[in-house]
Amino acid sequence: MTLEHPKLTLTRRSLLGGAAAGAAMIMLHPFAARAAANQAHLRIMETTDIHVNIMPYDYYADKPNDTMGLTRTASIIDKIRAEAGNSMLIDNGDLLQGNPMGDYMAYKKGMKAGDMHPVMKAMNVLNYDVGTLGNHEFNYGLDFMFNVLGGANFPIVCANLTKGKLASDPKQDELFFKPYVILDKKIKDGAGNESTVKVGFIGFVPPQIMVWDAKNLEGKAMTRDIVSAAKAWVPAMKEAGADIVIALSHSGIDAAKPTDGMENASLYVASVEGIDAVFTGHQHLVFPGPKTWDGMQNVDAVKGTLFGKPAVMGGFWGSHMGLIDLLIEKDGKSWKVVDFTTEARPISHRDENKKIVADVTDKPEIVAAVKEEHEATLAYVRTPVGKTSAPLYSYFALVADDPSVQIVSNAQTWYIKDMLKETPYKDLPVLSAAAPFKAGGRNGADYYTDVPAGDIAIKNVSDLYLYPNTVRAVVITGAQVKGWLEMSAGMFNQVKEGSKDAPLLNNDFPSYNYDVIDGVTYEIDLSQPAMYDKDGKKVGDSAGRIVNLQFQGKPIDPAQKFVVATNNYRAGGGGNFPEITGDKIVFVAPDTNRDVIVRYIVQEGTINPSADGNWRFKAMPGTTAVFETGPKGKQFAGDVKGAKIEDAGAGENGFAKYRLVL
Known part of the structure; x- marks a missing residue:
């Protein structure tokens, strides 16, 4: 497909749109501002690898942390939606495990059918359109996972997780979840006319879950190679009427030669005919972004493409919101992508002194939704x-x-x-x-x-x-x-x-x-x-x-x-x-x-x-050396194995000096 559009040479940050009402001016994406009558701007927003980090709080250190938290990512969603003509919100997996709140919910509080997990409380407030599974969804067992995901008010898709043996044809696999969904998205084109675009979403989980969570999955589930599943199901999505096909790939980016069961297969997912854009995750990295991807064939880390198709990886723990902006154009009765941009927008930055500065505040509705579980987790970690x-x-x-x-x-x-x-x-x-x-x-x-x-x-x-x-x-x-x-x-x-x-x-x-x-x-x-x-x-x-x-x-x-x-x-x-x-x-x-x-x-x-x-240390008769350590270590000096340590007086800046007899 053609992915260049000669009219659209402005960047998102160089174009202001909306009424000039004081300082409150909305910065529109160029696609939203310049779309023609038969064109529309469709923005798709990604969260990925949240790992139960809903609040901007490091439970291990027992203190706030401005680099993390879905409450922070959520607070920019309204602004990001306002920049766009039409938008959708997806999650790319790894929701249920990864911090003490996840462990508290699994090990202490427990989940039964009908219970609402704090992750689902938060996500339902934000009105997600669709999500897929990450490998960490399986850490607490299948029953726990199904009880949690049962609280989602949006569909979960996964095309490569089966209930039993793999069929000869992937489309005959007995799956735990729908392999894909096709959502009728009502949009307004550049002239303000309303139309419906059929947006298809297909999801994938790393096959390695069968090793990582063998105790929970052995005899109960199987996984299929990600790319094989994509090649089987994407044509079915097109046959079912999908105008645009979006891959939710909880799988990273690796330019190594493709192998069956490849863990980080998103690059090769992008090569599958019929897929228009790829959301990635799993690696806890940012794409597009610098250096990490240098030298990888078919990867453009500046433009944000895999095999020429738009792709994004939105960090981890809510650190970034992944954005893929599509300019779509009506071609007869269906729509096609004619241009795109990608971005991973952060929630914080480092100042000139390398200190973390928060760029956003908490979304109050999310804080309120998970207040009970947050306080319970604080008690749990203590x-x-x-x-x-x-x-x-x-x-x-x-x-x-x-x-x-x-x-x-x-x-x-x-x-x-x-x-x-x-x-x-x-x-x-x-x-x-x-x-x-x-x-x-x-x-x-x-x-x-x-x-x-x-x-x-x-x-x-x-x-x-x-x-x-x-x-x-x-x-x-x-x-x-x-x-x-x-x-x-x-x-x-x-x-x-x-x-x-x-x-x-x-x-x-x-x-x-x-x-x-x-x-x-x-x-x-x-x-x-x-x-x-x-x-x-x-x-x-x-x-x-x-x-x-x-x-x-x-x-x-x-x-x-x-x-x-x-x-x-x-x-x-x-x-x-x-x-x-x-x-x-x-x-x-x-x-x-x-x-x-x-x-x-x-x-x-x-x-x-x-x-x-x-x-x-090797023995050196007649030799001693000195070092400094904290003065509170005095009580342990006589218990150190394999070393003879003597008090050598006070050190500098509050340290204590000790002598090591070699």
Whole structure:
């Protein structure tokens, strides 16, 4: 189809429309302002990956957050609708799980037929036209999902989730939901004449739900390849009279060679004949947008196209509203797309000091609709969900194996072993990499994890895991494990044997890049220079600091393969660790590291965070080094495994100084 329109050279922000009544002037989209008598502007708005983040509130940290919340996204809907001639609102999935409100509704309050979930309360206020499923809809089981979605006053579509075995013809599959809907949308054209456009919406969910939620779906459901389902159903939609076909693809954008059951298949969905526009999600990214998509064939991240067709991904947690604006033209009795624009409009921005500034306020109707559940969730996150048999603290995380890092590794290992048990990697040994996020430094002498033994609440998890990362697994060799640890060992200054009170910590090295790898044992030889600088560049001809690296009591085999559980930042190359790049990723988890830690605590009931002492410094007789930590750590100094620590007096800026006897 032709996607250029010579008349429309203005941008949305350069055109003002409406009556000039004081300062209250509506900024019309060019399509709405310039549509001819046989043309109309149709704007479709997307929310995606809300993950129960209705309110602009981080329940883990127990404080407001201006970067998130459907109440904020909702507040710009009226304005966005006013810019358009005609509009529709869709949701692209991942509604029901992802923050403590979701867990509260599933585990504490529960849902039965007729109950109204807060997500549905909010969405019904906003009058959505249609939605599809995300992979997280299945986390609490099918009954829970159906009870929640039963409260929607809009249709849910999904063309690749079946009740049983796949039929030879996808159109013969027995589906849980309608594969598509065709909505009669009354519109006004450029001359003000009213017409009806038949807009078809088809939905897709990642086939990987059969792995991620096997315990909830095995024997009850099956999934079909997304693109195969699209190729089967889109012609049926056209035959049924759809003028415009819109794909709701809860699937990201990946330019790799297409494979059956591909997780991030939205690029190839766009290539299916008959589809006019694609709404994407799942990856928690913004499209159109910079850098992420550079070099991907058939992807235009500036114009916002996949195979030349308009596409958008509206961030996550309500951070953006995805917009696809279509100029449609009547061709005989039907309508066709003749031009388009795409945009992911944010709800906040960073100012010149990199501080978050809210661009919108809450929509009061949504706040009122979920007030009861919000307050109940606050009580829930402040209520114990388990116990810890020992204190969780990070005061000595940079000088010895540490309980706050240990519990993260325990949870990651537990999770990845379960996720990979039915995959080709099930027989590989699983290691876990985790770093201390709260370790003083420039954030001050109180910036440490400190959770006492006893009851542990969900909000304590933000003390253990500061960032909303998601879990990843990489497969690397024993040699690459050593390289990973060599990079981490840049945390320390070189210490000459026999020195007294040498400064230990390299203050230019961030603590979040000091990864401890659990599942192997090793020593760090401080007498040797670092092999890598803080930017991951190899320096000099150092043989390295990591010595006595062993797996299961034997020297590690450099060629042996290991699965390492980590996070999306590290697995994607964050920190510039040697050879740890995106091509090593074998598993992209649908869950955040925080969620995994909470689930682990809930399952265990009482966790044992005691560090196993799998790493230490190599002995250097007659040598001591000094470091600073929070003064509240004094009570734990005698309990640190694998290290002899002595009080060395007061440090600067409220810190306490300690001596490490090497």
